[in-house]
Amino acid sequence: MAAxxxxxxxxxxxxxxxxxxxxxxxxxxxxxxxxxxxxLDQKLWGALACPTDGILFDRKxxxxxxxxKDGRIRVPEVLAAVRWACACLKDxxxxxxxxxxxxxxxxxxSHPEGALLLSTARRILSDMGKEGATEITVADMADxxxxxxxxxxxxDGIVPPDxxxxxxxxxxxxxxxxxxxxxxxxxxKPGVSLKTxxxxxxxxxxxxxxxxxxxxxxxxxxxxxxTFAAAQAVQAVAAKVDDYFARCRLAAFDPRAGAxxxxxxxxxxxxxxxxxxxxxxxVAGLPLARVEGARPLPLKEGVNPAWADALxxxxxxxxxxxxGPKSALTEADWHELRGxxxxxEQWHSARAGALVEPLGRARVQELLASGIEDRIRALxxxxxxxxxxxxxxxxxxxxxxxxxxxxxxxxxxxNFRDFYSRxxxxxxxxxxxxxxxxxxxxxxxxxxxxxxxxxxxxxGTYLAYxxxxxxxxxxxxxxxxxxxxxxxxxxxxxxxxVFYDLEGxxxxxxxxxxxxxxxxxxxxxxxxxxxxxxxxxxxxxxxxAAADAASTARLESAAATVTAPDKSAPPAPKKxxxxxxxxxxxxxxxxxxxxxxIFAQITDMAHWQIAIVLVAxxxxxxxxxxxxxxxxxxxxxxxxxxxxxxxxxxxxxKISIPFGTALTGIPRLPAGSRRDLKDPYAPKKSIWxxxxxxxIVLAVAYSMLNSRGLIHRxxxxxxxxxxxxxxxxQEAAAPxxxxxxxxxx
Numbered sequence: 001m002a003a004x005x006x007x008x009x010x011x012x013x014x015x016x017x018x019x020x021x022x023x024x025x026x027x028x029x030x031x032x033x034x035x036x037x038x039x040l041d042q043k044l045w046g047a048l049a050c051p052t053d054g055i056l057f058d059r060k061x062x063x064x065x066x067x068x069k070d071g072r073i074r075v076p077e078v079l080a081a082v083r084w085a086c087a088c089l090k091d092x093x094x095x096x097x098x099x100x101x102x103x104x105x106x107x108x109x110s111h112p113e114g115a116l117l118l119s120t121a122r123r124i125l126s127d128m129g130k131e132g133a134t135e136i137t138v139a140d141m142a143d144x145x146x147x148x149x150x151x152x153x154x155x156d157g158i159v160p161p162d163x164x165x166x167x168x169x170x171x172x173x174x175x176x177x178x179x180x181x182x183x184x185x186x187x188x189k190p191g192v193s194l195k196t197x198x199x200x201x202x203x204x205x206x207x208x209x210x211x212x213x214x215x216x217x218x219x220x221x222x223x224x225x226x227t228f229a230a231a232q233a234v235q236a237v238a239a240k241v242d243d244y245f246a247r248c249r250l251a252a253f254d255p256r257a258g259a260x261x262x263x264x265x266x267x268x269x270x271x272x273x274x275x276x277x278x279x280x281x282x283v284a285g286l287p288l289a290r291v292e293g294a295r296p297l298p299l300k301e302g303v304n305p306a307w308a309d310a311l312x313x314x315x316x317x318x319x320x321x322x323x324g325p326k327s328a329l330t331e332a333d334w335h336e337l338r339g340x341x342x343x344x345e346q347w348h349s350a351r352a353g354a355l356v357e358p359l360g361r362a363r364v365q366e367l368l369a370s371g372i373e374d375r376i377r378a379l380x381x382x383x384x385x386x387x388x389x390x391x392x393x394x395x396x397x398x399x400x401x402x403x404x405x406x407x408x409x410x411x412x413x414x415n416f417r418d419f420y421s422r423x424x425x426x427x428x429x430x431x432x433x434x435x436x437x438x439x440x441x442x443x444x445x446x447x448x449x450x451x452x453x454x455x456x457x458x459x460g461t462y463l464a465y466x467x468x469x470x471x472x473x474x475x476x477x478x479x480x481x482x483x484x485x486x487x488x489x490x491x492x493x494x495x496x497x498v499f500y501d502l503e504g505x506x507x508x509x510x511x512x513x514x515x516x517x518x519x520x521x522x523x524x525x526x527x528x529x530x531x532x533x534x535x536x537x538x539x540x541x542x543x544x545a546a547a548d549a550a551s552t553a554r555l556e557s558a559a560a561t562v563t564a565p566d567k568s569a570p571p572a573p574k575k576x577x578x579x580x581x582x583x584x585x586x587x588x589x590x591x592x593x594x595x596x597x598i599f600a601q602i603t604d605m606a607h608w609q610i611a612i613v614l615v616a617x618x619x620x621x622x623x624x625x626x627x628x629x630x631x632x633x634x635x636x637x638x639x640x641x642x643x644x645x646x647x648x649x650x651x652x653x654k655i656s657i658p659f660g661t662a663l664t665g666i667p668r669l670p671a672g673s674r675r676d677l678k679d680p681y682a683p684k685k686s687i688w689x690x691x692x693x694x695x696i697v698l699a700v701a702y703s704m705l706n707s708r709g710l711i712h713r714x715x716x717x718x719x720x721x722x723x724x725x726x727x728x729x730q731e732a733a734a735p736x737x738x739x740x741x742x743x744x745x
Contacts, residue, residue, distance in 0.1 A: 013039055021638070022654035025415035028407070031093030035086055037414070038079045046415045046653070049074045051646035054445045055427045056502055061405040064398050072646070078413060085402040088114055095407050102403045103135045117399060120392040138404055141397040157384040158183050160191035164379060172372040175363065176200045179356050186390070194380045200356065201373045204364045207353025211361055219343035223321050230318040231341050231348065237288075237310045238338075244288045244297055245331045252293030261291045296328035416653055419638070422662065425502060428642060433466065433481040433509060435497025436490050439665040440464075442482040442655075443499070444645060449478055453515050455644040456480065460636045461655060462488055463515040468499045468507035477507070482641070484660030488519055518632045521657070528621050633657050 013036035017024040026044060028034065042048065052062040052071050065073050065081050086092035090108045104122070109115040125133045128140060153163065161170040161177070173192050180200045182190035192200075214220040221227045247261045284306040289298050299315040319326055322340050323333055356364050367373070411417040412427045419426035425441075433440040446452045449465040456463055462483045469476045479499060483491060491514060499509040638653035655663065669675070705711050711720030 015040065017044075020420040021416060021651070021659070022656070023651040025417065025420075025651075027417075028410055028414060029096070031086070031091055031095070034082055034092045034095060034410075037082050037410075040414075042075055043650070045075065045413070045650050047413050047642075047647055048650045049646075049648035050413060050427075054447070054645055056425070056430055057409065057427045058401065058405045060397075061401045061409070064401065065409070073409075073413070078409070081402060081406060082410075085399065085406055087111075088117060088399050089403075095403060098404060098407050100138045100404055101135045102137070102400050105134070107399070113395075116388060116392050117396055120389050121396050123389060124393065124396065136396070136400065138400055141400055153383040153386050156186045156390065157380055157387065158185040158191040158193045159376070159379045159383055160185050160187070160189035162189070163191070163383070164375075168370075169372065169375055169379070172367060172370075173376060175359055175367065176376070179203075179358060192376060192380065194377060194384075197373065197376045197380065201368070203353040203355035204368055205353070207351075207356050207364055208361075208368060210350070210352045214347050217343065217347070220347045221344065222340060226317070226321065227341070227344050230321060231344050233310075233313045233317040234337065234341060237307065237314055240288050240307060241297060241329075241334055244291070245334065247287055247291040248293060248295050248331070251291050255293065262287065296330045297334070298328045300327060416638075416651075419653075420659070428645070428647070429502075430479060431499055431501040433464075433479065433497055433499045435464075435481075435495065435509065435511070436486070437667045438483065438486050440481040440483055440663070441665075442484070442641075442663045443479050444641065446478045446480050446645065449480070449513050452480060452644040453513060456641045457515045457517075459638065459640040459655075460517050460632050461515075461641065461660075462491070462517045462519045463641070464491055464511050465513040465515075466497070466499065466509040467512050468509045470505065470507050475507075479509070480641070482655070483519055483664055484636070484655060485520055485664035486666050487522070488514075488516065517636075518628075520661075521626055521630060521633070525626055528625055633660070636660065 013032065015033070016027040016029070018027055019025070024044065025046060026033075026040060028037075050073050052066055052073060055062075062073065065077050067077055067080070082095075085095060088108060089095070089106055091106065094106050102121075104118060107114055107118045107121070109118045121136050124140065125131070125136060130140075159173065161173045164170045164173060176192050176197065177190050180192075180196045183193050183196060185191040223230055250257050251261055283304065286304055286306075288304050288307055288311070289295075289302055297311075299311050299319065303311055315326070318337060318341075319329060319333075322337060326333065329337075353364075359367075408418070409427070412419070416426065418424055419429070422441075428444055429442065430445045431443050433443050446465070453463065453465065459482075464481050464483060466479050466481060467476070468479055491511065493511050493514065495511045497509045497511075499507040501507065634654075634656075636655040638655055639649035639651070642649050642653075702711065706720045709720065709722050712722045
């Protein structure tokens, strides 16, 4: 209480901590705690960074938190998210509820950003047909951006034709799109923005001004609109016509050149040898007509078939309208024709607004005169007014996701409450592994088992790495499971189990690697005896193998002797070495004497003393192993396991023995169950163990009875040794010769 008053006096926030996992963890239980989170010393945070992959957390929220898009969440990013979410809510304590539903009246609209969030949320609900709704949910945002984009106005400043209500405006927008490269609206439709509208109407005005310049000079359009077709027809054949008249002039200069100018016969033979088409390049390369000195160019008869259509258009569109009907064209006629179109060609080369030419002059003039430009601009401006609201759709989703998930991240980042309270899985726990009659709750997803094991081995925890597959879907993943209860006797590479992820899906799991560490004190207690049994089994197996090998060798030697008998005399039989036999007897006697003395001392003890001695022997054997295991188990730490996955754990997050027992479940019969211990398939018990025990009991009884002389007395001296006269606490009776002093003389 005094500390709290002192903190309030200094104007600081009073924090509350709980002790879990061997370190102090801050408690985030109020909105005030969240508001002052940036004041908490980072040395008291549970983690300083975590990856965005390999953890079971809402992916959209992780992407929003990861502002620098480096695949990691750090303290400054967490603090920025908390500050922003607290500023957008009237009560920051609402974040602690982790609710899917955000009440609209919880949004703080006292500042511009909050007011925009509130209006956007209402617009989203209105688009869904939820007019008057008082809350918005995560599910409402699933298609909000798409619905907003499909609206008549969606804030991107681009208007497709159907955003206009009037048919003439719709047609005008379509005409603009036909001439200018369209922009794509948020809805995916082609549309017009202010930029494209400016480009179109600037071209339209330039085009009309160009047309007006042509109208002002009668020589420019001698045929009016038909001048364009005439000029096009002339340009299509101009090069070939010039070529024809040049050849004719050369032929007139020297008739000997005629044959060469009309191509040699061999050229026609080469063309004829091919699959011939009228439009082939070889035919089109020939002159327009037969070349002769001063010969006019025929327009219909005797022309190159590849150019017949072009010459017909020349005659129809240019020669007849400008020179009158003619069947042939002299060189002078050709120059006159070009001269009549020279002004047009000069004017046309300076044309402007070619962008809008496909619409024609009349339509362009109509668009400029109808005020369509201002109407398109007004439509685009109205759409742009919603730009902030369109951007705020994503901001509303961000607030709803933070309202739902941010506090859970804090309870796995600022502290590890979820992990140690065990009320729900921590974000790094991916499911439960069932294997060897145990369930392991501490299971993490790993990308590279070998790389992970190099660091995770420092955690002092027994780890089993498993390959998990779902053969039905072809999915595969790697996990690491911590075994913190039971023993490791049957945890071998290759063993199979079943892994259940947090969605309840089952995976086939196979152990591929283990990192060995103590699991429990109980395992350490029995470890020396199990090692002894294994050593005995190994020695017995080795001796049996050696004996089998020796027996096989003797059989092979005997078989060789039978099949190939040796004519020499057989070796003399081995004589017994009496000295060796005597030495063995002495040794066995010494051992028997030693064991008998120990056994005699034990039989002289009281029953409770014998029990203490046996317990002491057991403890003497097991205690070192248990102490070593206890020391290692005290150091079990979650940190290296998470650090190997990309976390930056900032605390000694210990896995104590009791907590480890809770993390790994072992089989227990349900309450009220009945057990039938009779196993019909159990192996039949051998009589030898009972026989050996009976012999030992009889030997112990014989020794105890013989030490008191009872065996000697019961058998009338036939067995056993006589009892001594001394008893506990009294000396033996003196011999008869020493019992009385000699009589005086």
